[in-house]
Amino acid sequence: MKWIMRILGLVVLVAVLVVVGVLMLPADKIAQIAGDQLRKVTGRDVTISGDVSMTFWPVLGVTAGGLEVGNASWAKDGAMLSTSNAAIGVDASALLRGEIRITNIEAQSPTIRLESRKDGRASWEFTDATGAAQIETETSPARPAKAVTIQKLKITDATLIYDAEGSDLVSYQGVDLALDWPDANGAADIAAALRPARDKVNIDARIDNFGSFLNGTVQPLRAKITTKGGELSLQGRGSLEGAVAGAFALQTGNTATFLAQLGAGAVELPKGLGQSLNVTADLTLTPDRRLALRDLVADLGGNTLRGGVDVALNGVPQINAQLNAGALDLRSLTEGGEGGGSSAGAGWPKDRIDASGLAAFNGTIALNASSIDLGALSLGPTRTVLRNDRSRMVFELREVNAYDGKLAGEFVMNNRNGLSVGGKLQALGVQMQPLLSDLADLSRFRGQGNASLSFLGVGQSVDAIMRSLSGEGSLKVGRGAIEGIDLDALLGSFDVEGGTTVFDSLNASYAIKGGVLRNSDLLMLLPNFNAAGAGEINLGVQTLDYTVTPKALRVNGDRGLAVPVRIYGPWADPKIRPDLKAAVDLNFQKEKEEAKAKVEAKVQQKIEKELGVKVEDGQSIEEAVKDGIEDKLKKELLSIFD
Template sequence: MKKILYILLGLILLVVIGIGALVTFVNPNQFKPLLTEQVKKITGRDLVINGDISWRFFPTLGLSVGETEFRNPVGFAEPNLVQFKQADLSISVLPLLSHQLDIGEMRLEGAHVFVQTLKNGTTNLDGLTDKKAITDKTATEKTVTTKNDNDLSAKKEHWKVAVAGIELVDASAEVRNDQTQMVTQLNNVNFTLDSFQPQTWTKATFDVKGKMNAITFTAQGSTDLNLAADYKNIQLKALSAQMTMKDGNTEIKHAQLGLDQFTVGKLSNVTFAVNGQVPDLSFDTHGTTKVKLSEDHNTVTIQGLKVTNDLAGKALPHPTMNLIVNADATYDIAQKLALVSQIMINADGTKVSGSGSYLAAAIPDIRFALSSDKIDLDSWLPAKKASTTVANNATVIPAKDISAVATVADPSTQQPDLSALKNINLAGMIAIKQLKVANADIANVKVVTSIKQGIATINRFEANLYDGKITGSAAVDVNSALPSYHLKNTISNVSILPLLQAVANNKLLAGKANITTDLSGHGLSEADIRHNIAGSVKVNVSDGAVYGVNISDLLRNAKAKLKGQADTSSGDTVKKTDFSALTTTLVLGKGIASTNNFQLASPLLAINGEGHTNLVNEGIDLTINTKIVASGKGLDDIKGIAIPIHVGGNWQKPKYNLNIKDLFKNNAELESKAKKEINRGLEKLFGDKAKDDNIKNAADKLLKGLFN
């Protein structure tokens, strides 16, 4: 027993003497030239160790290295790629004999990393290794491997690694990209990892502050982790992380992520919450989901995602809103492809469901198919302010003054920002059973749309509209200074009165409408559309009526006045003119919509006309010629005579007037009859004095003013 004790004491003494000899005769600073020489040889860069290298004895034998710098090549903004103030590392010696690497506490203080990409694409990470040395080393390893594989007696020993702890104190980093003008800075980075070895649970914590251009952020958190024996997989549990972010008026006041556990190939329960604000909008978002990473580390699966958003602010159509999103999705990491197998969105009772995909690329590619039972689009648009336009006081602009249209009104000149269309590819389909837009009720809406290379296209649009159908297509190209557009559609057998009443609160026209539209232009502000829109609109309305005027009643009154009779109209007379067909082609351009082939046919009347309406100030200047084509109704005397009626005013309050001068122009017979009726009236009024020269001269002046 004493012999064994003596042997142990001898071994201890031998170790103490060895350590003493190591400290006495081996100065670690003498390795500085060797280290710098080898680093220079391998990387071509300078390693500068300004501080001392000293021995450590507790808790295990190791080294401490003082201030050290690893240089950048010339031409970069900072001199060093990596630098640190102090690094400590210790290793237990005896376990090395058993292929076990026991590392004491690793501590790195004041470390800083600087990575820069120059405008020409060169980075300070380029050329860090000697390719020839790597090639030679790889060839040697292959030779050794081949030899060992052929030696059946060779046994592979796997090293076991254990770390007493890792501590990163007050570290920082900066990543600068001169090509994208992006600068990311990490400051006050602290990281700790408790005693660590494979297949053993340990705890990690982190704390970091940073800045990305104008964005500032903080993040901190902790988790328990367990590294697999082969170092290829890791398990997590009790993950908790918090973050804040601020960028001008945009702020994330608090964001939190929680994870119960993570194991490759198994579903994990995730919770998250974030609240903050952007200009004119505050948000409070929270949700849950299940997440799984496939065993090949390539596919992320998301099941049962539920996100609830409580929103408030002036940017919303409502003062407050509740938005709920449910979805299932997968993400292929290699292909950068996200597939959403199903998504359901509920925004204040408006529900939309569907599926889609997202391919991450320089220009992202999106595909989708969405459907909804009912959408009231008007409820999502800003409320219209009371109109203060000049429409109600609009002055009709004569045809000769059309060039002055642009100075009459001042519609909005603000262009919508559609620049995002240049940075996305999209294709999809939308189906809506009931849609309300501009107060019009539309059913069975189907839209096929796409966006590519800055051109947004509605390839196909179809819907049921007030007993009829509408089909069409449209495109907007934003690749020029002012976006251009082209619209084509066909309206078939639509009941026009309820449509006009819903859209414009206008009850002037009824009937079945068939309308073909082909319009184009440039500029999408209200002013640009009114001034620059061009094309044609072909209108055919059958079995209808024009409300607000009874033309036959108007003609009977005119006839009675010519004969000196009382007004024959009745207060109960309905102010409308029925017709069997109304056709016209509107030609749009230079702020004017004009027609020269307006025709209206009815059992009583035949009407044709021409004129224009001003798209800027909404004035009307239209002359229609009316002929009586039916007998009876007290109008036989003027049957077959073209009677001109002028339509003026504006879109909201049109005015109808009988043009007496044009009525008698080129109608000698009617003029003769009217003169006889006037002379007969004068004789009744003045008797024998009607033949007096003064009275006759006054009557002649009256007749000239009437017929000329």
């Protein structure tokens, strides 16, 4: 709207100066007078070129072949206004009554170049020698200024250039602008067409009491911006200084297309987080570009948010929001491509994760949700705070119900120098089967307990992140079960095909490096057994190689009976095999040693009898045989010389 008002002000100034004193004067004299007056008012060089013609009644009309108004002395380059085929019409009868009523203004292919500096200077602010822009006429300066109205304005194929110090150059070409203001005390309809990108963006507005609006008062207004991807509308009140308040609505079928048509460039938004939009709110915008949205309802293409938002719009948007949501689906932030996720045995998705949306804003968002799906984790009723600072987003979990227990901690996504994800989580009283199933696709373990986890992964896909994971954690579970193996049956018959092992408690700690989880201190207690465990789970390639060693406490005398079981292969379909050799080594070591001693004694007796070799104390049979053979060889060699 400021652009439109600046253009209107400039055109009105030109129009008034051109028509002053034109009655009964030749056309070339009119051009000279108009140029001199405009030069005095603006302090700028003014050139009126080409043929100048006019009509007198009922419309006082002036047509000029070309018009150029120079820029401020401090501006970098180019005239502030240049146009060809300019036409201005003034109601002659109204002019005789002392009113300046412009019936029409037309300009073809004008170029308007506006510049501003951080110290407040603006090229569209004109000053004469006295410091105030004035129009020189032959009338007394004490006489009140005459009201100026424009009934119709038509500008076609304009080029708008705005150069603000410290900001990127803004340039629009092919701009069309039309104003319809038939009643000086009534409403004005404004229609504009811009092309920030390839396709046309239409702007339509209606402002009540347009004359008062131009004088700076707040007036009722309606406005709509329509693009190929969607439309934005506002119905409320506003002023020329940039203060706006009213009912706001935004609908996009394709938000990326909508933003691209507005000149925002290529923007990719995650699924469910703005690919399409249906937003309504009560809007307040202040002249210093601070936006407040109240009673907000935002459908983000699957996720719906309600609440209030404050946004500072200078530079990267700074957001402070209090929002409520129902079931919130954030899987698109951690999964690559459509329907990302992993299927059992198929590996992790390798599609590239687009996390560019993390750079779209900075700020803090407090969120209450009935549930949150993060892809790797599924949360129940949740109270969380999201903080985003230069592409580093932190989910602080303050009050989270999940897996029949409670979760606390934080989940971090960082896209400053490539994507990384990490976090620190504490779980209290959670069900392990759904938790481990979500985190690592492991569904054989059941039980309720406590767990801690800290982790960090780096990569542009889920597969890369899982292969790079590092961290540590611990697990403490009460009564539970392991499906797929029956340790009771194992110790009774060495049959481990299927079944379920029920345990009383389980404790373990682990470390993760290079996507491989390693554990060496698992201890599981059963009614008549205990079991130790050690091994590794390769999270990156979804395999495991883990040995559980259950021990029956009430057999084999006081020594018990232990049977190691190796679980290995892809975790979607692992192999489970008892290690019988290790079982014998663990359980019958004494018997093995006794049997070995008996065998060695018999061998020793045989050797002494057959070879005549005496095995001394502390000497092995092999050494005794070797010594005996050496002695015999010596004797045989010495006998040669006898």
